[in-house]
Amino acid sequence: MNLTSNIQSYSINFHDNVTIISANQINIFYSGKLVVENFNLQVPKNKITALIGPSGCGKSSVIRSFNRMNDIIPGFSLEGEIIYKGKNIYSSREDPVRIRRQIGMVFQKPNPFPKSIYENVAFGARINKYQGDLDELVESSLIQAALWDEVKDKLKESAYALSGGQQQRLCIARAIAVSPDILLMDEPASALDPVATLKIEELMQELKEKYTIIVVTHNMQQASRVSDFTAFMSLDREKIEDRIGVLVEFDETTKLFTNPKLKETEDYITGRFG
């Protein structure tokens, strides 16, 4: 493993944070081409961890590796381990279907199914054979996603009758209805207006009581507002032509934004590049 740069040459004091999932020296390849190299991250439980960095540095590739969503992309391969509950989720014994139930995902563009609001939320519960009262589950998921009051009278209506921000909260309700441990959010507010964005950010604060959240964002203000920890990714400067994403710095958000250890991080968060 090539570790010539100063990347990962320091360690973070996690204080009393419990790690729920950790990436250990992962390399991500698409059709044999290395896109993310030697990525290490220990994600603290019940915290919001933000992944920031310039376009094309592999943030989405990394977050999609945490629940094996990349498996559906032809040519994807991964080296290294992602440890969740003491097991490597990439081991051949682990079933991606089960992992995705435990590690949910919310996408950049709201993608409700062309079904009713109710059926959207109930979708995952039905296939995973939810044993309780489905109506209660739908209600409670929508309440947790701060959407219930807006949709309680039109549960049978199409999800596409909702606004973009409501659709995204519906997608969050859909994700939490299958009772995941971790919620991955890939730029969940980038397609939304500022008011809807604010609602999503407030919602994330409430959700971290129950779930661990990993969020990819382009918006540094958003990262500094919502997250507890921030990982800054960038392209490896020594092999800039190869466009390989690496983790540059990972720290508590307040420290990373006020007192970054590396010049590269400082340049990025102060807007001098990226």
Place this chain on the structure above:
Amino acid sequence: MEAEKIISIDTKHYKENISRRNRAEKIFNVILLLSVLFALLMLTVLIIDIAVEGFAWVRPELFENYHSRKPENAGMKSAIAGSIIVILLTGLFSFPVGVGAAIYLEEYAPKNRLTDFINLNINNLAGVPSIVYGMLGLVVFGRMFGIFSNNSWFVNLFNIPIESGATGGWKFFLFDIPWLEIHLPFGRSMVAGALTMSLLILPVVIIASREAIRAVPPSIREGGYALGTTKWHVTRTLVLPIAFPGILTGMILSLSRAIGETAPLIIMGAFTYVPFLPRSVWDRFTVIPIQIYNWITLPQAEYRVHLAAAGILVLLVILFLMNGIAIYLRKKFEIKW
């Protein structure tokens, strides 16, 4: 930036020539309109001509009688029944196979040379002349390579009853109820004809179904997978319902093509006098286009002109009905985004 390459951009350097461009626009518009009108005009002429010749001959006897030596008594009852049953069977055979193949190729097939080869050849198959399918069907379904001829070792070994036609057959019982009856070889039966028609339309069914499946946004599939579901579940509950109107349209348009096909069924032995309604799907049959062809070959004007035209009218009405059903079902199952 190379400063010497920057020129001053001024409006006087443009010759907009708006009026000339607008004229070209108008001319092009007229040309396009004319091509539409030409196609419509030809169709109208054809329909009017046929209606004039044949409308008076669309009378009860056409639906109640079989072919007769007297034109005033002649009808095409057996051909209408044959067409309808063959098309229903064709739909029954080609829908699961075609949609299954499309799902496999779109959702499951690995991207490799074999898949590319299959893709290329499905498109090629769609262009194969229908008579070639007729010959294939005759050998494979009609005669079954002669395996099931009398006294062949295979038939003797398994003691298979071989009888083509509506009688006899190899019956399978479940709780004393004969639930399946197979006649070997398929011979000149409707099953053989429908299987051949299925081969003929399968490439188009597969291509249309694939288009419909491909039109389902990938984000919907991702949303499904992210909830802990298998590929089959995502396909069944999300992809297929969204793709269904498109699949159905392709299916019915393919069947509309099949109902007008003549050549393969002539080879399969449907060019024959059938003075009875089919007793089962294993019976001999004929279809409307063959009946029309049959009448056209006769010397008397009543057959050649009037009855043939009446037959075409019936065929056209069935075609329009099928297309109408396609549009209705499309609207009914269409998902509002």
